[in-house]
Amino acid sequence: MSSRKAELLLTVDRSGPDSLQMQVERQLREAIQRGMLRAGSEIPSTRDLARDLEISRPLVMEAYAQLAAEGYIALRQGAAPRVAESAAQAPARELPPETISTATFRYDFRPGKPDLSSFPATRWLKAVEAALKAMVPGDFGYGQRFGVLPLRQVLADYLGRVRGVSADPRQILITGGFEQARSFLARALRRRGVTHLAVEEPGYTDRAVWLAAGLKLVPIPVDENGMDIAALARSKAQTVLLTPAHQYPTGGVMSGARRLALAGWLRDKDAVAIEDDYDAEFRYDRSPVGALQGLAPDHVIYAGTASKTLAPALRLGWMVAPPDLLLMLEDEVRQIDYGRGRIDQFALAHFIRTGDYDRHLRKMRALYRDRREALLALLSTELPEVEIGGISAGLHVTARFPRLLDEAAIMESANKRDIGVSFMREHYIGAVPDQSTLLLSYANMPESALRTGLRALAMIIDDRPATPPLGPR
CATH class of the missing domain: 1.10.10.10 (Winged helix-like DNA-binding domain superfamily/Winged helix DNA-binding domain)
Structure with a gap:
């Protein structure tokens, strides 16, 4: 003892x-x-x-x-x-107070999180154990800054098989998720001489990393077929950031015609696209849509992550870089990062190679489909006036009202009742529509919580009158 x-x-x-x-x-x-x-x-x-x-x-x-x-x-x-x-x-x-919101809610409809309670802990522990047994002494040291080779190899196979990505393992860089990848990309693109970055409108709200690198953001409209490529061609953009497989936050899918048009624009302008493929594995009512990278591998930087498929806590993502950008990106990684935890990288390689990753995705796809159906049924009775969108894939739906709501008051009332909500309005850079659109995630709550939370939210919305148009943010 x-x-x-x-x-x-x-x-x-x-x-x-x-x-x-x-x-x-x-x-x-x-x-x-x-x-x-x-x-x-x-x-x-x-x-x-x-x-x-x-x-x-x-x-x-x-x-x-x-x-x-x-x-x-x-x-x-x-x-x-x-x-x-x-x-x-x-x-x-x-x-000083933390600048990143850590608020949690019992009923959280805000998009971005998978079902954290479904993380495959038992299988992951086995993968870690297998990884530790397979690792040799040198694997525990420094080096392998761009990612361990076994993970890059299995990712090359997996992404080619499931997403239609064309990549050699040497082209794959392991990152701490897309958040970290953006830091590398912003600095590398600025060094390459890029000054104007096209972004989807509406699109991501976290724009600070691009602005800090000195890039000017150029909003390009998005409709049900994806980004307006004609508007992109008329802009001054030299690079474009987009989510073609499942546009965030509208949930739309870029059409085949626009994909071909975008690939043509990239070649004609010798431009670069950053493809964020954040949750394309989750699809329900449509056939699989391949990655844009497969159409123009020399002009697309493909980015993926385990944050939505497994858990954000792993902090594991990947970039597939075109050969002429690879050395520049490696140089940025070399300057500001020493690489990801290697034990988890070996574990993820084992998890994918043994088929556990595919099995987990099949399980989660069925779970999310059931929750999506439950949410859609609730919306038809609790908020029958809304028009539903983005339902064929992903982890959230959009609910568009025929009027403009007092969104700030609704969010405040909802938060007091332990309900987390967000609206489409915050995802615009320029002028916003004169209608309100709720973003409703169904991923991180069981059906009973979805039911209770949505009924309470519907009561809050019914109690709030419409508000005059707010104009540009």
């Missing part, structure tokens, strides 16, 4: 002017006063500290007795010494 030993950063100077006992007292007192040792924290026993400092135990006992008398530490027979709960400490420094 082993006992736990508390450790403490403490030193003594035998040539110093103060006695050893005074040095121990002073350092402990200051550590408590400054908050480095917090109230209730365990400190070493007199025997352990004397052994660590190579001084006599009676000296430490005297120091502890003095600190206990001053109210800094608590000594009890048969118990480990601890910092006293009443010990005087410097007030905690006030920290």
Whole structure:
């Protein structure tokens, strides 16, 4: 049986002017006063500290007795010494508030999260165990900054088989999800001389990384067939960011004609497209749609992630870069990142290679289909006035009202009732429609929660009158 030993950063100077006992007292007192040792924290026993400092135990006992008398530490027979709960400490420094919202809601209809309760923990543990057994000593060291080779190999096979992506493993860079990939892409594109980046309108709200790199965002309208390629051709954009398989947030799919037109524009302009393929694996009422990258592999940077298929906590994503951009992207990664956790990369490689990834996706596709059907049935009775869109794929639907709602008041009332909601309005850069569109995720709630949450939300909406047009944001 082993006992736990508390450790403490403490030193003594035998040539110093103060006695050893005074040095121990002073350092402990200051550590408590400054908050480095917090109230209730365990400190070493007199025997352990004397052994660590190579001084006599009676000296430490005297120091502890003095600190206990001053109210800094608590000594009890048969118990480990601890910092006293009443010990005087410097007030905690006030920290700035977090800039990223961490609000959670019992009924959360905001898009972006998969069903976190369905993470395949048991199978993942087995994958980690298999990965650890297969890894050799060198795999635990530095290196492999762009991703471990086994994962890049299985991803090349998987993406070719399931998404129609044409890629050599050497072209695949492992990232911390699309959020991190954007940082690399923004810097690399700016170095390449790109000044204007076309984005979907409506589209992503997180635009700061592109703006920080010095890129000007050019909004291009989106309809049921995807981005308006004619409008893109008339713009000054040299690069375009888009979600062709399942447009975010409208849920539309880029038509074949527009895909071909976009591929032609990319070749004619020697331009680059960034394809965010964030949740294309989840489809219900339509045939699979291949990645845009397969049409123009030399002009498309393909980005995927495990955040929607498994869990955001893994922080694993991937980019497939055209050969002429690969070295530039690798250079950006080399400058600001040391790579992802390699054990999880080996585990994901095993998870995909053994078929567990495909099995998990089939399971989740069936679960999400059932939840989608439940939400659609609820909408038909609770909010019959809305027009539903984006239902054939993905993890959320759109619900468009024939009027403009008081969206701010609805969100405030919903949040007070533990309901998280969002509207399409925040996804526009320019002028917004004079109708309100709710974004409703069905992924992260069981059917019972969907039912309760939507009924409560419908009551809130019915209680709020329409508001005059708000105009541009």
